[in-house]
Amino acid sequence: MNITASDLRHCSIAATLSLIGEKWTILILRDVLQGVTRFDDFLRRLECSPAVLSARLKTLTEAGLLRKVGYREPGERERFEYRPTRATVELLPVLIGLMQWGDCHMAPDGEGPVQVRSRASGKLVRAALVDEGGALVSPRDMQMIPMRRPEQESEDA
Amino acid sequence: MNITASDLRHCSIAATLSLIGEKWTILILRDVLQGVTRFDDFLRRLECSPAVLSARLKTLTEAGLLRKVGYREPGERERFEYRPTRATVELLPVLIGLMQWGDCHMAPDGEGPVQVRSRASGKLVRAALVDEGGALVSPRDMQMIPMRRPEQESEDA
DNA sequence: CAGTATCCTGAACGATACTG
DNA sequence: CAGTATCGTTCAGGATACTG
Numbered sequence: 001m002n003i004t005a006s007d008l009r010h011c012s013i014a015a016t017l018s019l020i021g022e023k024w025t026i027l028i029l030r031d032v033l034q035g036v037t038r039f040d041d042f043l044r045r046l047e048c049s050p051a052v053l054s055a056r057l058k059t060l061t062e063a064g065l066l067r068k069v070g071y072r073e074p075g076e077r078e079r080f081e082y083r084p085t086r087a088t089v090e091l092l093p094v095l096i097g098l099m100q101w102g103d104c105h106m107a108p109d110g111e112g113p114v115q116v117r118s119r120a121s122g123k124l125v126r127a128a129l130v131d132e133g134g135a136l137v138s139p140r141d142m143q144m145i146p147m148r149r150p151e152q153e154s155e156d157a
Numbered sequence: 158m159n160i161t162a163s164d165l166r167h168c169s170i171a172a173t174l175s176l177i178g179e180k181w182t183i184l185i186l187r188d189v190l191q192g193v194t195r196f197d198d199f200l201r202r203l204e205c206s207p208a209v210l211s212a213r214l215k216t217l218t219e220a221g222l223l224r225k226v227g228y229r230e231p232g233e234r235e236r237f238e239y240r241p242t243r244a245t246v247e248l249l250p251v252l253i254g255l256m257q258w259g260d261c262h263m264a265p266d267g268e269g270p271v272q273v274r275s276r277a278s279g280k281l282v283r284a285a286l287v288d289e290g291g292a293l294v295s296p297r298d299m300q301m302i303p304m305r306r307p308e309q310e311s312e313d314a
Numbered sequence: 315c316a317g318t319a320t321c322c323t324g325a326a327c328g329a330t331a332c333t334g
Numbered sequence: 335c336a337g338t339a340t341c342g343t344t345c346a347g348g349a350t351a352c353t354g
Contacts, residue, residue, distance in 0.1 A: 106173065107172075118288055121294075
């Protein structure tokens with residue numbers, strides 16, 4: 001993406017997307033949430049170049065979206081695996097939302113190749129909007145309210 | 158993004174992101190959801206080149222994420238404005254999710270420049286995961302279940 | 315005002331070879 | 335196995351000029 005610094009400061013949507021919107025990144029996150037941890041496994045599943053994969057893993061690690069954990073196979077040198085973090089898990093509503101929107105609006109038959117369910121209840125799960133009390137809110141009922149912050153006001157003088 | 162056809166077929170996350178992950182696209186959607194409709198207004202707010210804006214509006218319109226509506230100022234030729242569609246509104250959980258993740262994890266002070274509230278209740282709103290009954294589900298409780306479809310099975314023979 | 319056309323540049327990516 | 339290094343290409347996007 002490479003959005004300007006000004007955009008990033010003013011819009012968290014753009015900021016987040018500039019991080020996870022790069023090619024392959026979201027697929028890495030998808031895989032790591034499904035239990036993939038090792039370089040070579042990512043490489044085979046994603047079929048991207050090792051250089052790109054390496055770069056993405058680094059960016060994601062620096063951003064706190066992956067955690068690098070050392071391990072050592074008997075007789076081998078230390079290697080690293082990549083694990084999801086709290087921040088990765090907190091991104092799940094976005095991932096699920098992207099997936100389900102795509103299933104509805106881009107898949108020819110309106111359904112995708114992956115189901116999401118609760119482990120506990122087995123029920124299907126979807127991304128939605130809720131209020132502070134946990135009650136569902138319709139997307140049509142949203143309002144976005146820009147909060148003018150004091151620091152930058154001089155700009156529009 | 159430009160993910161391969163195979164990726165798109167297999168992953169709605171990648172498919173959706175290849176559409177809305179292009180530079181400027183998400184900002185157009187953000188603005189149109191806030192009531193911006195005209196070419197020049199987008200141009201001024203986004204500060205991108207008219208060629209890129211034109212391309213994005215076209216892509217979004219073709220994807221059903223914008224609706225082109227004709228209007229005519231007195232004495233002028235017909236022009237068009239761009240309105241959100243049902244599909245745009247259905248993308249709101251994703252947008253809000255992206256925004257709130259960015260606010261939490263990328264903003265220096267952990268809060269962003271925009272609040273989201275319900276018009277009806279005035280309560281703060283966030284993106285979350287819910288089950289079929291509308292009950293909140295923890296991201297940690299998710300499982301993603303690949304559905305092997307018959308058509309393509311030959312591939313891994 | 316609402317775009318289209320053109321030119322140009324950077325950098326992102328793919329392919330491939332190499333290293334510990 | 336887990337990466338790093340290098341090279342070449344492509345292409346998206348910025349700047350700008352032009353049109354109805």
